[in-house]
Structures are given as C-alpha cells and as structure tokens.
Amino acid sequence: MSDLIINTLTNSGVEERFLRYVQVDTQSDPSSSTYPSTEKQKNLGRILVDELLALGIDDAHLDEYGYVYATIPANSNTPVPVICFCSHMDTSPDCSGTGVKPVVHRNYQGGDITLPDDSSVVIKPSEHPDLRNQVGNDLITASGTTLLGADDKAGVAEIMTAAQLLMTYPEIKHGTLKILFTPDEEIGRGVDKVDLTKLGADFAYTLDGETAGSIEDETFSADGVTVLINGVSVHPGFAKGKLQSAIKIASEIIHTLPKDRLSPESTNSREGFVHPVSINGGVEQATLEFIVRDFVDNQLETHERELENIVKTVVAKYPGCSYRFSVKEQYRNMKQVLDKHLQIMEIGLEAIRRAGMQPLRRSIRGGTDGSRLSFMGLPCPNVFAGGHAFHGRQEWVSVQDMEKAVRTILHIAALWEEHA
Structure with missing residues (x-):
C-alpha cells in the first residue's frame, strides 16, 4: 500500500x-x-x-x-x-x-x-x-x-x-x-x-x-594546512641584499607546486590533490592556506609531506627566513x-x-x-x-x-x- x-x-x-x-x-x-x-x-x-x-x-x-x-x-x-x-x-x-x-x-x-x-x-x-x-x-x-x-x-x-x-x-x-x-x-x-x-x-x-x-x-578525507612564512623586512630604499619578502616567498611556493598532477585542475576520479585557497600578508610575514584531499587517509600524509618539502626547499634559499607548517583535520x-x-x-x-x-x-x-x-x-x-x-x-x-x-x-x- x-x-x-x-x-x-x-x-x-x-x-x-x-x-x-x-x-x-x-x-x-x-x-x-x-x-x-x-x-x-x-x-x-x-x-x-x-x-x-x-x-x-x-x-x-x-x-x-x-x-x-x-x-x-x-x-x-x-x-x-x-x-x-x-x-x-x-x-x-x-x-x-x-x-x-x-x-x-x-x-x-x-x-x-x-x-x-x-x-x-x-x-x-x-x-x-x-x-x-x-x-x-x-x-x-x-x-x-x-x-x-x-x-x-x-x-x-x-x-x-x-x-x-x-x-x-x-x-x-x-x-x-x-x-x-x-x-x-x-x-x-x-x-x-x-x-x-x-x-x-x-x-x-x-x-x-x-x-x-x-x-x-x-x-574525500580532508585536512587543512596553514603555512606561515617569516621574511626579513627592510626599507625598500635600502633593501639591496637584505630584504626577503615573505609574500614573494609564498608566491614562489605556489608557483613550485606540481602543474600536471596533485591539483584540482589535473585530477579526477579517485585522485587526491593539494589546493591553495588563500594567500595573505606582506613583506615581513605571509600566510598560505591549503586544502588537502584524498580518499585514503595515509595518502593525505604523503601529499602533506610533499607540500612541506616544497616549502622547505623554497624557504632554504632565503637565509634568515623561516616557516611554520601546521595541519588541521577537517573530516574523514x-x-x-x-x-x-x-x-x-x-x-x-x-x-x-x-x-x-x-x-x-x-x-x-x-x-x-x-x-x-x-x-x-x-x-x-x-x-x-x-x-x-x-x-x-x-x-x-x-x-x-x-x-x-x-x-x-x-x-x-x-x-x-x-x-x-
């Protein structure tokens, strides 16, 4: 009935x-x-x-x-x-x-x-x-x-x-x-x-x-990643050889991300990705926000390690600069x-x-x-x-x-x- x-x-x-x-x-x-x-x-x-x-x-x-x-x-x-x-x-x-x-x-x-x-x-x-x-x-x-x-x-x-x-x-x-x-x-x-x-x-x-x-x-399982970049701020009129812009370092990190994989634009089906969703800051300090997604939990850790290696490699080119890398679980x-x-x-x-x-x-x-x-x-x-x-x-x-x-x-x- x-x-x-x-x-x-x-x-x-x-x-x-x-x-x-x-x-x-x-x-x-x-x-x-x-x-x-x-x-x-x-x-x-x-x-x-x-x-x-x-x-x-x-x-x-x-x-x-x-x-x-x-x-x-x-x-x-x-x-x-x-x-x-x-x-x-x-x-x-x-x-x-x-x-x-x-x-x-x-x-x-x-x-x-x-x-x-x-x-x-x-x-x-x-x-x-x-x-x-x-x-x-x-x-x-x-x-x-x-x-x-x-x-x-x-x-x-x-x-x-x-x-x-x-x-x-x-x-x-x-x-x-x-x-x-x-x-x-x-x-x-x-x-x-x-x-x-x-x-x-x-x-x-x-x-x-x-x-x-x-x-x-x-x-997806999901994490959020925050990357805090600490640069070196100097008056731009006297900056040669001294200034290290956090916002430029952050931009270089984004530019270094893989182009043909690990991004929403290049993945489908069951492939995960790392996706920058915001960049904020200036010369002395800048913050990058990422979302990391995959259907398999341990793949999230793999993607996050790769991302941190990129961050570490870029920041290492700028002596006196540092970064902080933090991960927050969002859902599983x-x-x-x-x-x-x-x-x-x-x-x-x-x-x-x-x-x-x-x-x-x-x-x-x-x-x-x-x-x-x-x-x-x-x-x-x-x-x-x-x-x-x-x-x-x-x-x-x-x-x-x-x-x-x-x-x-x-x-x-x-x-x-x-x-x-």
Whole structure:
C-alpha cells in the first residue's frame, strides 16, 4: 500500500517550496567567528519552523546556533530505528546569493539556456551533459546574476515536502523520523554545534547530492594546512641584499607546486590533490592556506609531506627566513563508518529502485555534513537532491528530479519500518 501511494504522488508542492526558499538569502561567511556565521541564515530557519508547526509537528524549533530540529512521530507499532533526514540551509560564499530570482524553464527541449539578466551566462549541454536527460522536464535556474541555491535548498524543500506528505498520509507506515536543517555547511562548520543527544537519531541521510538516482557512501578525507612564512623586512630604499619578502616567498611556493598532477585542475576520479585557497600578508610575514584531499587517509600524509618539502626547499634559499607548517583535520571518508552499517545503504539503494530509478552508487570528490556526522556517531550517506553546477551562476535543478527525491525519502522511511 505504501509503495502505491508514494509512487502515485505527483505535483507534491516541492517546486513551490523551492522557489520560495531560494529567494531567502542564506549565504554563509568563512571570515565570521559567530554561530551561525551569518544571522540571515536564521531567517530561513524561522520560516521552516513555522511551516513544520503548521503541519502539526509540535516540537519543531530553531536553536541559538541556527539549527532546526523536528520530530515526525512514529505511526507504526513495530520498533524501528530512528531515522534522520538532513540538509543545509546556507549557500556558498563563492557566488552572490543576494536577490536570487529563480526562473522556471517549462518543458525543456534541449539546447543552450541563456539566462535573462546576463546573456553571457549560458548553460550548455556540451558543458552540462546531464541536461541531455532532462528533455521534457521543467528546469529551474537563477536569472544570471546570482547562484540559484539548489545546493542545498533543493534538499530542504524535498525534506519539507516529504514531511507534509507523511503527516497527510498515515497509510505510509514509518518509525520515528527526525528532521535536521543545518547552517554553515558550505564553510565546513555545518555540524560544529549540533546536539546529537537532542536529535536522538540512530541513522541519517543527507539530501545534498547531484544526479537523480545517485547515493554516495564515500567522501574525500580532508585536512587543512596553514603555512606561515617569516621574511626579513627592510626599507625598500635600502633593501639591496637584505630584504626577503615573505609574500614573494609564498608566491614562489605556489608557483613550485606540481602543474600536471596533485591539483584540482589535473585530477579526477579517485585522485587526491593539494589546493591553495588563500594567500595573505606582506613583506615581513605571509600566510598560505591549503586544502588537502584524498580518499585514503595515509595518502593525505604523503601529499602533506610533499607540500612541506616544497616549502622547505623554497624557504632554504632565503637565509634568515623561516616557516611554520601546521595541519588541521577537517573530516574523514565516511565509508570507514558506513561499511559497518550495511543496511543503511541497502535501504537507500532499494528506496531509489522503488522510486523508479536505477541507483547510482558514487563517491564524492568533496564532503557533506554526513562525513562528520558519521564520525560523530550518526552514520549518514548522501542521497541526491537533483541540483547541478553548484556554487555558480549556471546552477540548475529539475523539478521532476526533486519529485523523485521526495519519493525516495518516503520510500526510505517506509522501508525501515518494513525491514523492522
């Protein structure tokens, strides 16, 4: 009965929700030390809480750190593990999220999509091959001057729509379900202040993936590296033979990095990389920030040794200068945890099949809130939300793929009850 009800649900309202949510500016800020990093993220949180309360989900609330918590009570007498569905509310600081104007392209018939507010922004099937699977579907883009925010307001809209349907159709049997919406995922702080005891879930699924039908149980492992260069500052009018500019040394380090390997531009699939993300400072002192990524933990150490050898070799050419090299763990490959709980993925894969798709089991060349949640004791793979071309003005999502994600959530909830 549950399968029949779920698979006949159409026009669920996910499009309308999504169009509203993306117009709320929730961009996070990596330079901020507050939680959340921007107060405006709470504006969407308050909207979501009001909507959840209106659905009859009585414990929905927004906490001081910008997290939204809610519980959909069980409607089954069978003991079922408590399952959480999670998405993040913030959008990337890489591209403006202010004044988003979503545009719906009905019945897409292939070809390029030129965005109305900036004709130089063109979404091309040659650059976005997933568009070739969208003929006949309704696509949503921004207008050309901002990102769209499908990462991850598509996931938020899908979870909210699934919550409404679960509260409307008691025929869909399920155990206790938890909802968690997080701030600051885009700047790596998405679960810094989450209260897992209050959440009370056994397992979770983030809705933060890309292509319809995909589910990801593996992420990069990630470290951050900070290199502090101490130069020798001398008045430039009297600097000959004396001045040793820290910012020039830092630039030489970046120039010495491998060009044909070990960078995001030259790697794919399961290859890791070392990526400089910022350089700050001046003559006397300069700081380089790197991110280091690989699917295998000990390869991170290999990459970091190579990076430090480059730093050491460059700095050695400048007597009187010194450096400090520090490594900070960011997150680890969630597969290390998920392989100990195989049922989570088995149910996710079956839910995708029941929603009418061929499941695609993938690895993420990145991370999600689920990466850290898994190591905090809440095993959490990542399910597709349907968005594409994240963090830029060419971002797009298919309404039909969002509908498929809603059905997948419902099937996951029903399957945990069925298997119990």
